[in-house]
Amino acid sequence: MTAAYAGRVLPAATAFDWSQVDVTVPRWALPPGIEMAGFSARGPISGDIDVVAHPSLTLLVDLSEDRCIDYSVDGAVRRGSVVMGLLPGDVRASGWRGECLQIRLSPVVATIVGAAPADIAGAVVPLSDLWGPEAVRFEERLRAAPSWDDRFRVATDALGSRLDRHRGVDEQVAHAWGLIIGAGGLARVDRLAHAVSWSRKRLWAQFRAQLGITPKQAAQLVRFDRAAHLLAAGHGPAAAAAEGGYADQSHLHREVKAFTGATPTAVARAPWLAIDDVAWPSHRPVE
Secondary structure, rough: OOOOOEEEEOOOOOOOOOHHHHOOOOOOOOOOEEEEEEEOOOOOOOOEEEOOOOOOOOEEEOOOOOOEEEEEEEEEEEOOEEEOOOOOOOEEEEEOOEEEEEEEEEEOOOHHOOOOHHHHHHOOEEEHHHHHHHHHHHHHHHHOOOOOHHHHHHHHHHHHHHOOOOOOOOOOHHHHHHHHHHOOOOOOHHHHHHOOOOOOHHHHHHHHHHHOOOOHHHHHHHHHHHHHHHHOOOOOHHHHHHHHHOOHHHHHHHHHHHHOOHHHHHHHHOHHHHHHHHOOOOOOOOO
């Protein structure tokens, strides 16, 4: 089980025991902008998972027999399979047992969930609200698949067919997003605008209209993701701030606090980050 702003997890009130969870990843290359990981709990898992920032949208497919995963979203409760947009707010998952498929989607291909990223930014939406009866059929096919390899192929086929039906974001917005990712969140907005031959004002407006966040927010999110990995790898806050492109340690502290409500020290101990390289390896094998 995992999460996202779509995907980073911090210690909750009750510690989440990842030692009781098996993680499986695809053994072949996936389509650009799509990543997957399967999570299998060996028994009921106590503890909650706080959902915080990651630069992707997240589709969480609850494969437990009784759809037992609950999401507390700003005081409201969702259950079962959900789609989490960028900046979903105060979200905590609990009650997990059984299996779960997590799919991370780059915002530039995320229209395959049936909504534009801007339409679900700041939201956690039941998958059935977006896919209708197709969501039930998708879950049933995944449950019937005999292995995680088969599940990954089912999911890839389903997303691929939807990719053909849903228009993505403008080429210029996709290019600007790629430049922000490639620069680790350090690309300046005026340079992004020049790179896509748009004015700064037009880039800002189109980026926000299509992705639901501004270029500045996107850069902050990507920087935070980089800093979280540095902290989890054992770098101190000062070193993580310097390597992550923050002005100083105080700047890092403010942004980590804004994204997570926690301190950099707490982020460094986040249990999900301890297995992040297992669930989301930097280099996938090529089929």
